[in-house]
Amino acid sequence: MTSTTPSAPALTRPSRSAPRPPSPVPVLAHLVIWGGAAAVLALWWSDTRSVVGVAGWLTGAGRITGLLAGYTCAVLLVLMARTPLLDRAIGTDRLARWHAMGGRYTISLACAHVLLIIWGYSLESRTGVVDQTTTLVLHYPDLLKGTVGFLLFLVTAIVSARAVRRRVSYETWHFLHFATYLAVFLVFGHQLSDGADFTGNRSARPAWYALYIGAAALLVWYRFAVPVRRALRHRLYVTEVRPEAPGVVSVYLSGSRLEELRAEPGQFFRWRFLTRGLWWAANPYSLSAAPHPAYLRITVKASGGHSAALARLEPGTRVLAEGPYGAFTARRRRARKTLLLGGGVGITPLRTLFETLPGEVTLVYRARRPEDLALRAELDGVSAARGATVHYVVDEPAAYSSPLTAEALRGLVPDLAERDVYLCGPPGMTQAALRALRDAGVPRRRVHHESFAL
Numbered sequence: 001m002t003s004t005t006p007s008a009p010a011l012t013r014p015s016r017s018a019p020r021p022p023s024p025v026p027v028l029a030h031l032v033i034w035g036g037a038a039a040v041l042a043l044w045w046s047d048t049r050s051v052v053g054v055a056g057w058l059t060g061a062g063r064i065t066g067l068l069a070g071y072t073c074a075v076l077l078v079l080m081a082r083t084p085l086l087d088r089a090i091g092t093d094r095l096a097r098w099h100a101m102g103g104r105y106t107i108s109l110a111c112a113h114v115l116l117i118i119w120g121y122s123l124e125s126r127t128g129v130v131d132q133t134t135t136l137v138l139h140y141p142d143l144l145k146g147t148v149g150f151l152l153f154l155v156t157a158i159v160s161a162r163a164v165r166r167r168v169s170y171e172t173w174h175f176l177h178f179a180t181y182l183a184v185f186l187v188f189g190h191q192l193s194d195g196a197d198f199t200g201n202r203s204a205r206p207a208w209y210a211l212y213i214g215a216a217a218l219l220v221w222y223r224f225a226v227p228v229r230r231a232l233r234h235r236l237y238v239t240e241v242r243p244e245a246p247g248v249v250s251v252y253l254s255g256s257r258l259e260e261l262r263a264e265p266g267q268f269f270r271w272r273f274l275t276r277g278l279w280w281a282a283n284p285y286s287l288s289a290a291p292h293p294a295y296l297r298i299t300v301k302a303s304g305g306h307s308a309a310l311a312r313l314e315p316g317t318r319v320l321a322e323g324p325y326g327a328f329t330a331r332r333r334r335a336r337k338t339l340l341l342g343g344g345v346g347i348t349p350l351r352t353l354f355e356t357l358p359g360e361v362t363l364v365y366r367a368r369r370p371e372d373l374a375l376r377a378e379l380d381g382v383s384a385a386r387g388a389t390v391h392y393v394v395d396e397p398a399a400y401s402s403p404l405t406a407e408a409l410r411g412l413v414p415d416l417a418e419r420d421v422y423l424c425g426p427p428g429m430t431q432a433a434l435r436a437l438r439d440a441g442v443p444r445r446r447v448h449h450e451s452f453a454l
Helices: 025-047 053-079 084-090 092-125 129-139 143-160 170-176 179-194 204-234 305-312 344-356 376-386 406-412 427-439
Strands: 236-245 248-254 268-273 283-286 296-301 318-325 337-343 360-367 389-394 420-424 447-450
Touching: 025 053, 025 084, 053 092, 053 179, 053 204, 084 092, 092 129, 092 143, 129 143, 143 170, 143 179, 179 204, 204 318, 236 305, 248 305, 268 296, 283 296, 283 344, 296 305, 296 344, 337 344, 337 427, 344 360, 344 376, 344 420, 344 427, 360 376, 360 406, 376 389, 406 427, 420 427, 427 447
Parallel strands: 337 360, 337 420, 360 389, 420 447
Antiparallel strands: 236 248, 236 318, 248 296, 268 283, 268 318
């Protein structure tokens, strides 16, 4: 197995493409999602002749929340199916935020559905809440399975809560999320067996099947079939691991027909390294060099067990890569001038954009110490080759530090409000930067943010 690792990444000329208008896909996606919710409410309305008494109102509200919870489950699956159209037009980061917000709605609707149905049925049958719960779970078709699915949803919601999420590794959190597929499967049967809007409505039943079968088909194809097909075609493997800064390494990879991956600067893959201790987890890492027909490169900081282990990878290690993903690319550019604002190892996607974005580009790279400025020699080389500006800001020593405020950013980039801004860094730095950019008058639509908290 011969190595194709270059002595240094070859520089790529910036493209000459003009800024693009905003994509209509995010607006259309919102319209489709809310249109589907309206159709679900219309289904309940058409099947409800009258609502009588407190029990009737509680049961009716339980039916509505149950229908909406079932609908949002399918929507959440579609959002995370990694469909290329949605991923490139909306962005993985934005889709993940939609998914997280939708997950909170789904859990709230599911909890409301359970409580309202039990309460309404207990009033109607004049039995206690505990007796009614036992009757529903043990004697209604598929409701025992539905209860197990509901409990799995609750466990996933607890693990995903911000206070708990900080204490759970990415690998554990990602693995537990697979339980939601089982939860959806268990709950689906209960919806059709017990839902009044499906047992007596011949047209609603096939429509619900079509919704879930469509979501399942997208998941199976884009999250499983496509990655396996690409793995067999491209046969990626590690060629070299190079240290870049304290705790930071670059991993070079090669394979077959890499140009067919059609990766763009700023995008990332989910990498699964087929070696002991790493094969079971697929972690997201951005490309840190412009895609090349002979090799790909990622640069990783040791911030957990998985990332730390990459420094010990052996040349020849086989790799499965899912992607490319993300819309943190030149497609988002709206202005002719750009500011790239990065912190720590968040410099990795910005390194590729600094080299390839057209127009006037300025890079501001923040780190704790000078030795933590990964890829600095490459950034200086790109700056010199294209006549771009790069500013390094470190916390130590204090003489070179600068607060992350609107005034400080305008001092480095006087025409800041006229620029697009690509932002990537740790969560704390990112939040401070978003506040500073807002205070500096940068329109929200021109701040392109890549989350570094996955």
